Amino acid sequence: MQLDKLLQQCTLRLSVAGDRGTGFFVAPGWILTCAHTVKKAGNLPVDLFWQDRNYKAIIEKCQAETYLDWAVLRLEDPVP
Numbered sequence: 001m002q003l004d005k006l007l008q009q010c011t012l013r014l015s016v017a018g019d020r021g022t023g024f025f026v027a028p029g030w031i032l033t034c035a036h037t038v039k040k041a042g043n044l045p046v047d048l049f050w051q052d053r054n055y056k057a058i059i060e061k062c063q064a065e066t067y068l069d070w071a072v073l074r075l076e077d078p079v080p
Contacts, residue, residue: 012050014057014073016041023048023073031057031073035064038071046073055079
């Protein structure tokens with residue numbers, strides 16, 4: 001399979017307080033995204049959309065310093 005197809009399969013959309021962005025599965029049930037995209041969520045779940053289904057994820061770690069902008073999310077329920 002070509003690299004672009006694999007990347008598309010690992011990419012998801014996310015939504016927080018009306019803002020939208022993308023994230024990437026980096027391991028089963030774990031997502032990497034930008035901190036500026038999800039920091040508004042605080043302790044609330046982040047809405048995800050992947051392969052025509054909706055999911056929720058919790059922010060496990062959010063690094064939003066000037067030179068670092070990443071967040072790790074964990075799915076609330078495993079992907080079937």
